[in-house]
Amino acid sequence: xxxxxxxxxxxxxxxxxxxxxxxxxxxxxxxxxxxxxxxxxxxxxxxxxxxxxxxxxxxxxxxxxxxxxxxxxxxxxxxxxxxxxxxxxxxxxxxxxxxxxxxxxxxxxxxxxxxxxxxxxxxxxxxxxxxxxxxxxxxxxxxxxxxxxxxxxxxxxxxxxxxxxxxxxxxxxxxxxxxxxxxxxxxxxxxxxxxxxxxxxxxxxxxx
Amino acid sequence: xxxxxxxxxxxxxxxxxxxxxxxxxxxxxxxxxxxxxxxxxxxxxxxxxxxxxxxxxxxxxxxxxxxxxxxxxxxxxxxxxxxxxxxxxxxxxxxxxxxxxxxxxxxxxxxxxxxxxxxxxxxxxxxxxxxxxxxxxxxxxxxxxxxxxxxxxxxxxxxxxxxxxxxxxxxxxxxxxxxxxxxxxxxxxxxxxxxxxxxxxxxxxxxx
DNA sequence: GTCTATATTTGGATAGAC
DNA sequence: GTCTATCCAAATATAGAC
Numbered sequence: 001x002x003x004x005x006x007x008x009x010x011x012x013x014x015x016x017x018x019x020x021x022x023x024x025x026x027x028x029x030x031x032x033x034x035x036x037x038x039x040x041x042x043x044x045x046x047x048x049x050x051x052x053x054x055x056x057x058x059x060x061x062x063x064x065x066x067x068x069x070x071x072x073x074x075x076x077x078x079x080x081x082x083x084x085x086x087x088x089x090x091x092x093x094x095x096x097x098x099x100x101x102x103x104x105x106x107x108x109x110x111x112x113x114x115x116x117x118x119x120x121x122x123x124x125x126x127x128x129x130x131x132x133x134x135x136x137x138x139x140x141x142x143x144x145x146x147x148x149x150x151x152x153x154x155x156x157x158x159x160x161x162x163x164x165x166x167x168x169x170x171x172x173x174x175x176x177x178x179x180x181x182x183x184x185x186x187x188x189x190x191x192x193x194x195x196x197x198x199x200x201x202x203x204x205x206x207x208x
Numbered sequence: 209x210x211x212x213x214x215x216x217x218x219x220x221x222x223x224x225x226x227x228x229x230x231x232x233x234x235x236x237x238x239x240x241x242x243x244x245x246x247x248x249x250x251x252x253x254x255x256x257x258x259x260x261x262x263x264x265x266x267x268x269x270x271x272x273x274x275x276x277x278x279x280x281x282x283x284x285x286x287x288x289x290x291x292x293x294x295x296x297x298x299x300x301x302x303x304x305x306x307x308x309x310x311x312x313x314x315x316x317x318x319x320x321x322x323x324x325x326x327x328x329x330x331x332x333x334x335x336x337x338x339x340x341x342x343x344x345x346x347x348x349x350x351x352x353x354x355x356x357x358x359x360x361x362x363x364x365x366x367x368x369x370x371x372x373x374x375x376x377x378x379x380x381x382x383x384x385x386x387x388x389x390x391x392x393x394x395x396x397x398x399x400x401x402x403x404x405x406x407x408x409x410x411x412x413x414x415x416x
Numbered sequence: 417g418t419c420t421a422t423a424t425t426t427g428g429a430t431a432g433a434c
Numbered sequence: 435g436t437c438t439a440t441c442c443a444a445a446t447a448t449a450g451a452c
Contacts, residue, residue, distance in 0.1 A: 015417095034328035036244050039445065052447075053418050061446065108325075116378055117316075118326045120242035155375065156389050156396070163371020167363065170324055181364050188364070188400040192392070195399075223435095247427060260429075261436050269428065 019057045021047050023071060026064055030109035036119060038064070062122055065113070069124045072110045073131035079103045080138060089146050089193075094186040096139065097161055101179055104165035108173055111165070148193060156192065160185050227265045229255050231279060234272055238317035244327060246272070270330055273321070277332045280318045281339035287311045288346060297354050297401075302394040304347065305369050309387060312373035316381055319373070354401070361404060368393050 025046035029038045040061055044051040058064045081099045085092050104111045112118050114132060124132075136158075143154055164185060168178040233254035237246045248269055252259040266272045289307045293300050312319045320326050322340060332340075344366075351362055372393060376386035 018417095034326075036326070037328040040447090041445070049417095050419060051445085052420085052449095055447075056417055112326065116320075116324070116326075118242075118244070118320065118324075120245040152389055152392065155386060156392055159371035159375045159386055159389065159393075160368065161371070162374050163367035163369070166370050166374050167367045178363060178367055181360055181367065184360065184364060184400070184404075185367070187403075188396055191399050191403075192396040195395075196392075226435095248429090249427065257435095258437060259427085260431095260438085263429075264435055 015057070018047075019067070022054060022057055023064070023067055026068055027109070030068070030113070031107065035109045035112045065119060065122050066125050066128050069113055070128040070131060072114045073124075073128060073135065075110070076103060076114065077131060077135045080135060082138070082142075085142075090186060090190060092142070092146070093189060094182055096142065097164070097182045097186060098179075100139075100161045101165045101168065101182065105168050105173075105179060108169050111169060115162070146193070150196065153193065153196060157189060160189060223265070226255075227275070230262060230265055231272070231275055234276055235317070238276070238321070239315065243317045243320045273327060273330050274333050274336050277321055278336040278339060280322045281332075281336060281343065283318070284311060284322065285339060285343045288343060290346070290350075293350075298394060298398060300350075300354070301397060302390055304350065305372070305390045305394060306387075308347075308369045309373045309376065309390065313376050313381075313387060316377050319377060323370070356401060358404065361401065364400065365397060368397060 022043060025043045026038050028046065029042050033042075038061075040051045040054055043064075044054055054064075058067065079099055079102075081095050084095055104115070117123070139158075140154055143157060148154060148157070164178045164181060168175065172178070230251060233251045234246050236254065237250050241250075246269075248259045248262055251272070252262055262272075266275065287307055287310075289303050292303055312323070325331070347366075348362055351365060356362060356365065372386045372389060376383065380386070
């Protein structure tokens with residue numbers, strides 16, 4: 001009788017689990033001490049290792065930042081609310097704003113890592129960057145479905161979302177002073193769509 | 209005959225001049241290597257000193273960051289375009305956007321230091337912070353002159369400006385892709401003013 | 417896979433001579 | 435005011451034993 005190869009690689013699974021644990025510790029530090037304050041020493045302490053042992057899992061500190069970037073970008077992709085779209089422009093735009101701004105406001109460190117260049121020497125690998133680019137692409141596609149095809153209007157949309165998120169985070173982290181402006185911002189942007197060369201879809205207009 | 213006290217204190221003047229030199233060096237490093245990469249060692253090298261000598265001028269590294277913050281806030285105050293206002297709402301709002309966004313886009317490091325919390329452990333002293341708060345206050349006053357008294361609308365204004373600046377800096381530093389949207393943003397915001405409880409002043413309306 | 421030991425660099429800060 | 439000397443701590447990273 002022949003013994004088959006095991007289907008699961010328990011060693012690899014364990015390895016992956018430990019990598020996750022290390023990243024969790026790194027996020028903890030980033031959130032409490034600041035993204036730039038992450039150190040191998042502190043990570044090691046939290047996971048109960050000595051610093052050199054981390055090199056079994058990551059090639060360098062920047063590799064850890066990169067893995068964090070990939071995680072954050074994936075979380076962003078997972079947060080996209082495509083299954084909650086109703087076809088009503090007003091509702092759907094507000095939903096997109098809310099999702100983006102909520103995601104940003106949820107975690108300042110993650111926002112810094114994903115959307116700003118704050119760590120000297122760090123930039124995401126092409127693979128990690130691709131994840132976040134894909135998410136942005138889906139936002140653009142969705143806007144286009146509502147007739148927003150002018151690149152300038154798309155840029156204005158992202159600027160509005162970023163502005164609300166950025167102000168919320170830097171002036172009142174944890175609060176909702178700018179989050180509460182999402183409906184106003186949506187209304188304002190809707191009017192912009194209607195008065196430039198943009199057209200809301202028939203369904204979108206009908207729902208008003 | 210009595211010899212009067214010297215009017216100028218040459219020693220103090222020299223001291224101030226050296227402080228400026230040190231801050232200039234710090235800005236150079238911040239702009240080329242990143243704000244977080246500023247170190248006493250590098251500053252000292254650039255000004256031709258040994259690191260300990262810097263303590264004659266500043267009590268600590270954070271004190272240097274604080275002095276940089278004060279400088280940046282003062283530059284912001286000086287950049288305010290109050291003498292270029294015409295009384296035309298459209299013109300003046302666009303001018304305010306352009307001034308703010310131009311100021312931000314000019315220097316990423318300065319933007320980071322003034323408007324974001326990116327250096328672990330740093331926060332501006334009350335004196336330095338007051339400088340930037342005063343500038344913001346003058347912006348608010350000006351908006352109020354145009355009838356924008358609703359705090360929510362004021363917050364929406366700052367969010368729009370911040371969003372354009374932020375997107376410009378993080379996606380296309382040195383470019384003008386979002387800067388070119390200022391007139392569109394102004395138009396959009398103007399309509400928001402007109403449709404909420406805001407009123408443009410008679411003079412502002414008349415000029416349209 | 418984890419450790420000890422170690423290298424190396426960097427960094428902020430102080431003491432005290434000149 | 436500037437320097438040397440020094441401290442101390444933190445930080446990333448490697449070598450090699452277990």
